[in-house]
Structures are given as structure tokens and as C-alpha cells.
Amino acid sequence: MASSLAPTSIDATYPVAGQDNDSQGFRDNFNQIKTDLTYAKAELEDLQTNAVLKTNLTSPAVTASNDLAGLALKDFLYSEDVGLVSALGTITGSNTVTVTNGAAFTMTSSGNLTLAFAGWKNTGHESVKLIITKGGSHSVTLTGVTLPYLHNPDAHTASTDTTGLDYSTRITIPALAGVTIIDVFTVDGGTTKYSSYPQTY
Structure with missing residues (x-):
């Protein structure tokens, strides 16, 4: 989108020194300056409202909030991209992970956990x-989340032969002390x- 400012409409050669100049030329220039300042004010206020800012x-x-409200960023190079970590602290029982609060959520269990998502x-x-x-041998249940199938848990070598494999058994998150990392994702809101497969360390 082009700017509405039109500085070339201002006659920079007017008034001419050493001669009587028609006052209409002054009025034309002043009117154009006023028009451009009005456009400039509107364009600057639009940028203040909608621009992505490095700082306040x-x-x-x-205030630089930079909420793009679902708009796409295309064809860009990024470096040092850091996701926001939200610490839920020590929890037990039923809790809700509100995904707008971060890209990663840390928590410590003090008992069995049931996690819902919003x-x-x-x-x-x-x-x-x-x-x-x-903090102990605690179970973790993810409400409304489909976990992966457990593909041939007894196999020690990779094989394309699926004969006799039980694909009805789904992964469970082991009730073991340690650190478990799991990704939860959606493509339909x-x-x-x-x-993902839970990984426990």
C-alpha cells in the first residue's frame, strides 16, 4: 500500500525571492502541507496500533504486545527462536494446561495427575x-488426547512383517519417578x- 503523502504537490520554488508573489501560491502550499500532516497522523497512528515492534x-x-491474531508470517529467516515456558509448579489431581500461556509447560507431580487442555x-x-x-511413581492421564499405538513391543529387530502384531494397545505414560517429556498437538483447534511417544529419563 502506497502512502497518501504527496510532498511533490508542494511548490518548493514558491515564493520567488525579489518579486511580488500571489498569495494563492501560499494558500496552495499551506493547504497541501496541512493535508499531508493529516495523512501522516493517520498513517503513524495506524502503525502504532498494528506494527510488530521490537520494543515499547x-x-x-x-506497549509492544505483537499479537498477530493468527496472521501468517511467510518467507522469513529466524534465529534464536525461544518458546515461552510456563511453570505450573508442584501439582496433583486434575489440572488444566492453557496452551495460550506458553509453548512448554513444566510441572512436578506430588500425586497422580489428570491433565486437560484449553x-x-x-x-x-x-x-x-x-x-x-x-515426585514418585505417579500416573499421568491426558484428557481427550489420543496416544500412539504400541507397535510390536517385544520386537528386538525392525521388520516390515506385521503378522501377529497387536496394534490395539496404546502407549501409556509409565508411573515411574523421573522426568517425562511429551508433546501434545492438534490440527483442528x-x-x-x-x-508423541512419552520419553522418561
């Missing part, structure tokens, strides 16, 4: 990482949620 502006004060805002792909430090 001070004059006037504008705040999915997109129809595209969204995911969160759970980093669960278990949270209506259907899936998880």
Missing part, C-alpha cells in the same frame, strides 16, 4: 511440550488432540 514506544507510549486458538497446527518431573 515512548512518545507516545505504545485455549487452542487456531485451526492450523498447534503443539505444546509437557515436561513432567514426577483442539477438537482432536494427539501426543
Whole structure:
């Protein structure tokens, strides 16, 4: 979108020194200056409201919130991309992970956990990482989340032969002390949620 400012409409050669100049030329220039300042004010206020900012502006004060409200960023190079970590502290029982609060959630269990999920805002792909430090042999249940199938748990070598494999058994998160990491993701705004294989260390 082009700017509405039209500085070339101002006659920079007017008034002419050493001669009587028609006052209409002054009025034309002043009117164009006023018009351009009006456009400039509107365009600057639009930028203050909608621009992605590196830091807060001070004059006037504008807080850099940078909420793109689901708009796409395309064809860009990024470096040092850091996801927000939300610490849930020591928890037990039923808790809700609100995905708008971070890209990763840390928690320490003091008993068996049941985690529900809320705040999915997109129809595209969204995911969160759970980093669960278990204070004991506690179970973890993910409400409404489909976990992966357990593919041939007794096999020691890879094979394309699926004869006799039980694909009805799904992964469970082991009730073991340690740190368990699991990714939960959706592609339809949270209506259907899936998880990665849980990894316990």
C-alpha cells in the first residue's frame, strides 16, 4: 500500500525571492502541507496500533504486545527462536494446561495427575511440550488426547512383517519417578488432540 503523502504537490520554488508573489501560491502550499500532516497522523497512528515492534514506544507510549491474531508470517529467516515456558509448579489431581500461556509447560507431580487442555486458538497446527518431573511413581492421564499405538513391543529387530502384531494397545505414560517429556498437538483447534511417544529419563 502506497502512502497518501504527496510532498511533490508542494511548490518548493514558491515564493520567488525579489518579486511580488500571489498569495494563492501560499494558500496552495499551506493547504497541501496541512493535508499531508493529516495523512501522516493517520498513517503513524495506524502503525502504532498494528506494527510488530521490537520494543515499547515512548512518545507516545505504545506497549509492544505483537499479537498477530493468527496472521501468517511467510518467507522469513529466524534465529534464536525461544518458546515461552510456563511453570505450573508442584501439582496433583486434575489440572488444566492453557496452551495460550506458553509453548512448554513444566510441572512436578506430588500425586497422580489428570491433565486437560484449553485455549487452542487456531485451526492450523498447534503443539505444546509437557515436561513432567514426577515426585514418585505417579500416573499421568491426558484428557481427550489420543496416544500412539504400541507397535510390536517385544520386537528386538525392525521388520516390515506385521503378522501377529497387536496394534490395539496404546502407549501409556509409565508411573515411574523421573522426568517425562511429551508433546501434545492438534490440527483442528483442539477438537482432536494427539501426543508423541512419552520419553522418561
